[in-house]
Amino acid sequence: MDSVSLSCRHPDLEDASFIAWGLEQSSESNGADVEIDVLYGSGCNLLWKRKVDHVKLENVLKLPAPSLRICFINTLATSKSWLPGNFDLPSSTVKVLREAGLSGILLCNLYSQESYWAKMGNQKYLHHNDMGKLDKFEICYQYRCGWDTGVSFTHAIREKQRSTYFCINFPSGARGRLESIYLHESRRAVLHRDFFLDTLVADDSLKQWQIEIGERRSMLLGIEGILEKPSIKEVRNDAPQDKLRPNGNVDTPALSIPENHYNDEERDIGMQPGVSVTSPRRVDTAEYWKYHILKSFGDPGRPEEIDFDKATRQLHKMVRHWLGLRQDCEDLLAQLQFLQKTYNIIRGKRSKDWLCDRGVDAGESFEALISQCDICVRWTQVYHDRTNIRIQLLFHLANQRMAVLNQNIAEVSQQTAIDTALIAEQTQQDSASMITLAAVTMVFLPGTFVCTIVSTNFFDFGDEGLHVSGKWWVLVVVALPLTLIVFGVWWKWRDRRIQKNKRPYASKQKEANPGLT
Numbered sequence: 001m002d003s004v005s006l007s008c009r010h011p012d013l014e015d016a017s018f019i020a021w022g023l024e025q026s027s028e029s030n031g032a033d034v035e036i037d038v039l040y041g042s043g044c045n046l047l048w049k050r051k052v053d054h055v056k057l058e059n060v061l062k063l064p065a066p067s068l069r070i071c072f073i074n075t076l077a078t079s080k081s082w083l084p085g086n087f088d089l090p091s092s093t094v095k096v097l098r099e100a101g102l103s104g105i106l107l108c109n110l111y112s113q114e115s116y117w118a119k120m121g122n123q124k125y126l127h128h129n130d131m132g133k134l135d136k137f138e139i140c141y142q143y144r145c146g147w148d149t150g151v152s153f154t155h156a157i158r159e160k161q162r163s164t165y166f167c168i169n170f171p172s173g174a175r176g177r178l179e180s181i182y183l184h185e186s187r188r189a190v191l192h193r194d195f196f197l198d199t200l201v202a203d204d205s206l207k208q209w210q211i212e213i214g215e216r217r218s219m220l221l222g223i224e225g226i227l228e229k230p231s232i233k234e235v236r237n238d239a240p241q242d243k244l245r246p247n248g249n250v251d252t253p254a255l256s257i258p259e260n261h262y263n264d265e266e267r268d269i270g271m272q273p274g275v276s277v278t279s280p281r282r283v284d285t286a287e288y289w290k291y292h293i294l295k296s297f298g299d300p301g302r303p304e305e306i307d308f309d310k311a312t313r314q315l316h317k318m319v320r321h322w323l324g325l326r327q328d329c330e331d332l333l334a335q336l337q338f339l340q341k342t343y344n345i346i347r348g349k350r351s352k353d354w355l356c357d358r359g360v361d362a363g364e365s366f367e368a369l370i371s372q373c374d375i376c377v378r379w380t381q382v383y384h385d386r387t388n389i390r391i392q393l394l395f396h397l398a399n400q401r402m403a404v405l406n407q408n409i410a411e412v413s414q415q416t417a418i419d420t421a422l423i424a425e426q427t428q429q430d431s432a433s434m435i436t437l438a439a440v441t442m443v444f445l446p447g448t449f450v451c452t453i454v455s456t457n458f459f460d461f462g463d464e465g466l467h468v469s470g471k472w473w474v475l476v477v478v479a480l481p482l483t484l485i486v487f488g489v490w491w492k493w494r495d496r497r498i499q500k501n502k503r504p505y506a507s508k509q510k511e512a513n514p515g516l517t
Helices: 016-025 054-061 091-099 104-111 172-183 185-192 196-228 232-238 265-269 286-297 308-349 362-454 473-512
Strands: 035-042 045-049 068-074 123-128 134-143 152-159 163-168 459-462 465-468
Touching: 016 104, 035 054, 045 172, 054 068, 054 091, 091 104, 104 134, 104 152, 104 163, 123 308, 134 196, 134 308, 152 196, 172 185, 172 196, 185 196, 196 308, 196 362, 308 362, 362 473
Parallel strands: 068 163
Antiparallel strands: 035 045, 035 068, 123 134, 134 152, 152 163, 459 465
16 A cells, blocks of 8 residues: 555554554455545535545545535445444545545544444644644544444544545434535535534434433333332222222223334444444334333233333343443533534634634534533433332332232241141041040950950850859959050050150250240
């Protein structure tokens, strides 16, 4: 690559070897997916050349000193590297842009894989002549216009009689507004105003961030409506009877679901390396988001059925979105303050021979944009805090639900204990019946045993009638003591068994209640 392409105007900030490496990576690109438009001319005599190649671009940029030159470089249709188009811009086109003044610092950030988060910052450079007067100045910055437009860069070079802009991935909304001005020849003079493109882009970016905030605000309000709505049981107890439907339900307002939301979380957070934004942003339907809200938070009419796990995860995702939105809004606020400060410096340094519209003060536009952006920053913090409050509410509701569940378990356990005691009592009664039966058996067993042993003939049923032996008392004398002995042995054995079973129970009771004696 020639020395012009590799020359560094700020060698302390530009890495020539890194630029050379990036140009080598893009040497094989034909730029088929890169669109370059050029708006140029003087006064109201402006021309807009669309989809020019590097040859036409070079011819336009070498025209004799037009008062306005704007190069629009759109790389969003490419997907060769992490930032759409950072190696798809042909080296021949880069050479032409470098000769026209494209910043090497911007080129370094365009090639860097870390510039998605490690932004190049806001930069201004003042150039003075030998008399110490301002000859020209440059501003260069990186920005984002919403979460679905990729990364954009702007490099402006303002000379006494000419303004040159290099706009990489210029936002479509701002471009549409710019084209509407261009189509009305009588209004084209405003395009020559200092910092006009910067305020236009900032206003479009601010509107996009307001849309992002508004969408998530609608979602948060819907969630708050679910969490703050009383349960059906509470409404039935508190509502007058004439407000109840015949089936016992209560009239409740419908949940308002925002119509436009992202479907892919990665596109919510922002474009990541390797993600293409060639396809238009897909708008999900209200039914889709209603389904997902109900899936996460349960039936809006029954807050007691909320799935706390899914709901908490949904709110944590929203907290992350608020943090990202606040960071992006703060970046835009810092950028607006930088541009306002730069404008005030330039206004005080430019001499009377500078070609500019002195009837318009861009500082007023910056003040309005800064005020609006500051409001967005503060509201994102408010909604972030409100989302955290809802997370805490879910935590307390989950604890309450767990407490109710534990109470129900305790009631069931108590009823189980009562039923167990009843079963034990019935078992004891059955045991008493068995004891009675055993006792009756023992009453008859000794006598039967004695009769069997001695084969007694105390009773003789002969032909002459019943004859009772005179020794019948022997049966009574032997059977009765034997019965008492059997009863005594059984009673002693039963008593020992009861005492043996009581010892382990008493030991366990003592271990469980060491303070009892």
